[in-house]
Amino acid sequence: MVDVDLSLVNWSRAQFALTAMYHWIFVPLTLGLSFLLAMFESIYVRTGDEKWKALTKFWMTLFAINFAIGVATGIILEFQFGTNWSNYSWMVGDIFGAPLAIEGIFAFFLEATFFAVMFFGWNRVSKGFHLFSTWMVAVGSSLSAVWILVANAWMQHPVGMAFNPETARFEMENFWAVLFSPIAMSKFTHATSSGFLLASLFVVTISSWYLLKGRHVEMAKRSIVVASVFGLLASVYVGFTGDEAAFENAQKQPMKLAAFEGLYKGEQGAGLVAAGIMNGDKKPGDSQAPFLFEVKLPGLLSLLANRESGSFVPGIDDLVYGNSEQNVMGVVDKMKMGRLAVADLADFKQARLEKNENGASDALTRFNINKEFLGYGYLNTPEEAVPPVSTVFYSFHIMVILGGFFPVLFLAYLFYTLKGRIGEVRWLLPIGVSSYFLGLVAQQTGWVVAEVGRQPWAIQGLLPVKVATTNLAVGNVQATFFMFLGLFTLLLIAEIKIMLKQISIGPEGI
Amino acid sequence: MSQPFTTIYTFYRDGFRSMTVGRTLWKIIFIKLFIMFVVLKLFFFPNFLKTNFQTDAQRADHVLDQIIRPAVQN
Numbered sequence: 001m002v003d004v005d006l007s008l009v010n011w012s013r014a015q016f017a018l019t020a021m022y023h024w025i026f027v028p029l030t031l032g033l034s035f036l037l038a039m040f041e042s043i044y045v046r047t048g049d050e051k052w053k054a055l056t057k058f059w060m061t062l063f064a065i066n067f068a069i070g071v072a073t074g075i076i077l078e079f080q081f082g083t084n085w086s087n088y089s090w091m092v093g094d095i096f097g098a099p100l101a102i103e104g105i106f107a108f109f110l111e112a113t114f115f116a117v118m119f120f121g122w123n124r125v126s127k128g129f130h131l132f133s134t135w136m137v138a139v140g141s142s143l144s145a146v147w148i149l150v151a152n153a154w155m156q157h158p159v160g161m162a163f164n165p166e167t168a169r170f171e172m173e174n175f176w177a178v179l180f181s182p183i184a185m186s187k188f189t190h191a192t193s194s195g196f197l198l199a200s201l202f203v204v205t206i207s208s209w210y211l212l213k214g215r216h217v218e219m220a221k222r223s224i225v226v227a228s229v230f231g232l233l234a235s236v237y238v239g240f241t242g243d244e245a246a247f248e249n250a251q252k253q254p255m256k257l258a259a260f261e262g263l264y265k266g267e268q269g270a271g272l273v274a275a276g277i278m279n280g281d282k283k284p285g286d287s288q289a290p291f292l293f294e295v296k297l298p299g300l301l302s303l304l305a306n307r308e309s310g311s312f313v314p315g316i317d318d319l320v321y322g323n324s325e326q327n328v329m330g331v332v333d334k335m336k337m338g339r340l341a342v343a344d345l346a347d348f349k350q351a352r353l354e355k356n357e358n359g360a361s362d363a364l365t366r367f368n369i370n371k372e373f374l375g376y377g378y379l380n381t382p383e384e385a386v387p388p389v390s391t392v393f394y395s396f397h398i399m400v401i402l403g404g405f406f407p408v409l410f411l412a413y414l415f416y417t418l419k420g421r422i423g424e425v426r427w428l429l430p431i432g433v434s435s436y437f438l439g440l441v442a443q444q445t446g447w448v449v450a451e452v453g454r455q456p457w458a459i460q461g462l463l464p465v466k467v468a469t470t471n472l473a474v475g476n477v478q479a480t481f482f483m484f485l486g487l488f489t490l491l492l493i494a495e496i497k498i499m500l501k502q503i504s505i506g507p508e509g510i
Numbered sequence: 511m512s513q514p515f516t517t518i519y520t521f522y523r524d525g526f527r528s529m530t531v532g533r534t535l536w537k538i539i540f541i542k543l544f545i546m547f548v549v550l551k552l553f554f555f556p557n558f559l560k561t562n563f564q565t566d567a568q569r570a571d572h573v574l575d576q577i578i579r580p581a582v583q584n
Contacts, residue, residue: 061531068535072543079550082557090559090573119532120525167566168573339580346578378580467577470558480554487545494538502531 009466011477012084015484017451019076022488024447025440026070031145031192032199032234033063034138037118038131039226045131055219057122058507059203062499064119069495074148076484084477088458088468094171095161095178096151103147110140142192149191153184155459156450157252163371163462165348165364170459186248187450190241193234194443197406200231201439204413206503208432211423216506225417232410238403243304249453250305250313253460255385256453258316259392261301264290266315266323271296272304275397278390284320284383316389320382331382334461338377341370375462384464387455395445395452402442409435 037060044052078100081089089096117125117133125133154161160177161170172178204227207220250257257263262278263270276294299309306313314328322330344367351359379385409431416422454460458468529536559569 064532064535068539071539072546076546076550079546079555082560083555086558087573087576090569091577116522116525120521120528124521124524165574167570168577169570342578342580345574349574349578463577472558476554480550483550483554491538491542498531498534 008472008474008477009469011474011481012080012469012472013465015084015477015481016077016080018481018484018488019073019080020451021444021447022484022492023070023073023077024443025492026066026073027145028191028195028198028443029066029202030063030070031141031195032197033059033066033202034134034141035196036199036203036227036230037063038135038138039230040223041131041134043226045127051218052222053122054507055222058219058502059223060118061502062202062206065495065498065502069491073488073491084470084472085458085468086470088463091169091463091468092155092459094169095154098172098175099147099151099178103144106140106147107144110137110144114140142195145192146188149187150179150181150184152450153181153187154178155457156187156454157181157183157248158459158462163374165345165367166352170462182248183252186241186245190238190245193237193241194446196234197231197238198436198439198443200227200234200410201406201435203227204231204409204432205434205436208429208435209503210506212426212429212433217423219507221417221422224413224422228410228413228417232407232414235403235407235410239407242400242403246304247307253454254314255316255319256387256392257305258314258319259387259389259453260396260449262290262389262393263301263313263315264317266313266318266326266328268302268312269299269310270301270305270313271298272300273393273397276393278393280390282389284316284386316386320385331376331379331385334373334376335379335382337370337373338375338379340377341367341374342377344370345374372461375457375459375464375467378464378467379456384456387453392449392453395448399442399445399449402438402445405438406435406442 037056040052040056040059043049044056114133114136117130118137121130121133158170159181160172160174162173163169164171178184203223207223207227210216210220246257246260249260261270261273262276264282264284273291274295274297277292279288279290279292282288282290302311302313303309305311312326314323314326318326318328318330320331322328322333344363348360348363348367351357351363376385412428413422413432416425416428422428456464456466458465526532559572563569563572
């Protein structure tokens with residue numbers, strides 16, 4: 001049993017979620033808009049048409065505003081690691097140190113060189129070198145995102161490491177296994193491509209507003225062509241990478257996949273819920289129906305999860321209580337082994353304290369047998385291993401429905417652009433104006449799916465969030481939560497005001 | 511200063527001088543960095559293990575105590 005103040009854990013969670021979700025408003029737009037800038041400028045360099053240059057400079061100003069407001073907010077997460085999550089940050093320091101240091105150094109050199117040329121270098125360096133710098137900002141921003149996503153992926157699927165009971169740290173054994181973990185790869189491709197999609201929606205939103213107002217019409221039409229093609233390709237790719245991410249979840253984090261779908265009883269030929277209303281009273285192991293209403297597509301979940309339509313997909317009850325017929329080990333059994341691992345670790349420490357080397361060696365041998373279940377030893381009940389199912393289910397379905405809507409929107413924009421009527425389609429433009437905000441909803445629900453879906457784990461199966469926290473006074477965490485809320489609200493207001501002012505000024509000369 | 515360094519210095523100097531929206535953005539960045547590193551980091555977010563323990567061995571010992579707590583409590 002672990003006696004911790006759950007309100008402390010939940011306030012620490014809330015503070016981290018607030019910071020990460022705020023940070024995630026800016027990052028995907030930076031990733032995607034940098035590529036659109038490079039495309040706009042490539043057209044300028046190829047055609048020599050000064051209107052493309054003015055257009056590029058306009059979007060570059062909005063990119064700068066987004067970047068300036070978002071930059072460094074991620075560092076607050078690192079402060080929180082040291083203060084609120086000291087056990088966790090000590091334990092993972094060896095794994096995270098390398099990727100985060102590479103990210104920091106990479107980002108610094110990228111920003112000090114190519115960012116400067118991109119913003120200061122118009123008419124001062126050659127067109128070719130300026131374009132090269134803009135592409136380097138785009139490629140470099142995405143590469144810089146690799147490292148933080150690798151670190152996050154490691155928490156969801158810890159590979160390439162060994163736990164050292166002497167130092168209480170996970171130590172890296174295979175850097176390449178960490179870097180090329182399948183979860184890291186699917187996270188990187190899904191997160192970056194969703195950034196490309198969001199940036200395309202951003203351009204469509206502002207351009208549609210100009211078309212509705214009858215201002216900067218030529219620039220808006222040119223921007224829409226590029227953004228719609230890029231957005232369409234990105235949204236299709238997001239679908240593929242999302243499918244790959246769900247497949248990896250099914251293999252490595254089956255509880256998370258079960259929560260996506262509100263699947264309590266495992267099935268062969270499991271159906272995918274297209275839409276549904278969950279029964280809020282449903283608990284693991286009870287006999288209540290999980291849904292008040294649902295529309296299911298037969299066999300599709302099995303196909304997505306295992307690439308076989310008749311295959312078995314374990315549900316929450318199977319994963320909690322076990323299913324011997326399907327060879328699924330339950331949390332109940334894992335908790336027994338986890339408790340042995342924790343007890344063996346305690347014996348190891350005691351033996352070391354007493355300078356009993358044989359005792360320490362025996363305890364270590366026993367610990368190694370059950371160490372992969374270490375985290376389950378901290379759970380008080382098997383049901384604690386289940387994430388908040390309704391939150392994950394609705395977030396997942398909102399994200400997927402929006403993900404299905406965006407390619408249709410881009411197709412409609414391309415269709416009317418080809419017909420030469422995009423400025424006249426009055427029913428479509430207001431939808432376009434709202435599309436960036438829908439994109440933000442998809443981004444944020446995606447974060448909820450990934451991070452709430454893996455609860456209660458800080459490190460999957462090895463360290464629950466409640467053991468990762470520092471034992472602080474709840475009041476301190478509450479106070480800093482509201483300080484962040486105030487700071488982030490002010491920064492967001494500043495961004496919106498500066499952004500709206502620049503949009504209202506518009507590009508020069510088009 | 512040698513020629514390349516002078517060129518680079520002039521490039522950055524002129525770039526900063528010719529900023530318009532950029533001036534406001536830099537002000538926001540500096541205010542934000544001040545709040546983060548001088549106010550938040552110093553007064554609200556000390557590194558718990560670095561502040562409370564002198565050596566890595568003590569830090570490891572503390573974390574180990576935290577993660578074996580359930581066994582000790584039982």
